[in-house]
Amino acid sequence: MIRMSTRAKLSGLFAVAGAAALLVGLSACGSSPSPVLPPTPLTTIEHPRSVTRLWDMRVGNGVGDNYLKVGPAVAGDRGYVADDKGQVRAFDANNGKKIWEVHLHLPVTGGVGLADNRVLVGTRRGEVVALSQKDGSVLWHTTVSSEVLAAPRGAQGVVVVRTIDGRVFGLDADTGKRDWTYDGSVPVLTLRGTSAPVIANGMVICGFDNGKLVALTLNNGTVLWETTVAVPRGRTELERIVDIDGDPVVRGNTVYVASYQGRVAAVQLDTGRMLWARDISSYAGLAVDDKKVYVTDAIGQVWALDRYAGATLWKQDKLKRRQLTAPVLDGKDVVVGDYAGYLHWLSTEDGHLVARTRVKGPGAVFRSLEPDPGSFKYPEPRALLATPLVADNSIVAMDQRGVLSAFRLTPQ
Secondary structure: OEEEEOOOOEEEEEOOOHHHHHHHHHHHOOOOOOOOOOOOOOOOOOOOOOEEEEEEEEOOOOOOOOOOOOOOEEEOOEEEEEOOOOEEEEEEOOOOOEEEEEEOOOOEEEEEEEEOOEEEEEEOOOEEEEEEOOOOOEEEEEEOOOOOOOOOEEEOOEEEEEOOOOEEEEEEOOOOOEEEEEEOOOOOEEEOOOOOOEEEOOEEEEEOOOOEEEEEEOOOOOEEEEEEOOOOOOOOOOOOOOOOOOOOEEEOOEEEEEOOOOOEEEEEOOOOOEEEEEOOOOOOEEEEOOOEEEEEOOOOOEEEEEOOOOOEEEEEOOOOOOOOOOOEEEOOEEEEEOOOOEEEEEEOOOOOEEEEEEOOOOOOOOOOOOOEOOOOEOOOOOOOOOOOEEEOOEEEEEOOOOEEEEEEEOOO
C-alpha cells in the first residue's frame, strides 16, 4: 500500500493491494501507461529436493485482507505469534502445540517482538503492549504517537518502537514509561510499511521513509550519525518515494540496507560511512551471510551481491512479479515466500531453484492459486507477507489467513 502523510499525522491513504498493484499505480501516473504483466507462472524444478511439513496450526484471523507484515518470533524452543485482532499465542517451536493464548482485543499491526522475557506488539491506535513470555500476562500497556507497523525490539532494559509518523521511542522495559524520542521527517507520500529498529553494540539502527539510515544511542536516543541511502528523484511524489521498509541487517561492523526506488548499500556501523552502493530497488529487504548479500528487488528478482564490494554474483528472475518476501537463510539455501503462499528455496551458490512447497494448513485443498493472465485477477489472499523465520533448522511461515506452518528441507 501507499500512504499519504505529513510530519505530524497521517493525512490520507489510498488503496493499493500489495506490490503488484503499487506498480499498477506507478505506471498509471505517467502520460502513457504501460501494460501491467501478471506474475511469472511457476515452472517445474529439475531434480527438486523434498520438503517435509513438520506441523501446522491456525492463528485466529491472521491479518485478513490487511497488508500487514505481522509474523512469528522464536526464542529457544518457544515461538510467539499474533493475529490482527489481538490474539497472541505461545507455542512449542518443535511441534506447534499451544503453550498459552491471550486475547487482547486490540488491532495489532506491529509484531511480534521479543525482549528481556517479554512479548511485544504494537497496534493501529499507537498502543504498545508487553506480555510475559512465561504465561502471557500483560506486564504493561502504553501509548505512542501513531500506528505501529513494525515489531518493537528491545535490549538492555529498553524497548524501541518505530511509528509511521517518523518517530522512534525508547521505553523502559519494566514499566513502558517513555525515556526518549527521536523525531524524523516523513515525505508527503510513502509506502505503507516501516522497517523495524535493529539493536547492535548499544546502538539503534533505523531506516526511514525519506531514504535515510540513522543510528541512535540505545540508552538516551542521541543521534550518532545519519546517512542518506537514497535521494528522491523525479517530478511526481510517486516517483520520489524512497522508503526504507525492509529491516537493516548488521553483520560485523557493517549495516546492510535497501530502499525502494533507491539503492542497496553497505554502511560502516560505527561511523555511518558508505562503503558501497548499488542501484537496486527493494521494499522487502535483504539477508546476509559470510560472503554474500541476498536481496529481493521490487519486481521479484532475487540477487546475490558480493558482501564486501557489492558486485553481482547471480540473479534469479524466475519469480518476477510474485510479490516476494525478504530472503532468509536456511543453511546453504536462501528462502523467499510469495503472494500465493509458496515458499521457494534457492541455492546460495548460483541462485537456481532447489525446492518449493506451499503453506496451506492440515488437510486443506485449494484450487489453483495462479492468477488468470487474461483478467489479472488474484485469487483469495494467501500471501506470505512477513519474512519467513528460521527456527532449529526449519522454516516457519504464516500466510494472510493465519495458517502457520513449519518445514524442513531434506539435506543433500
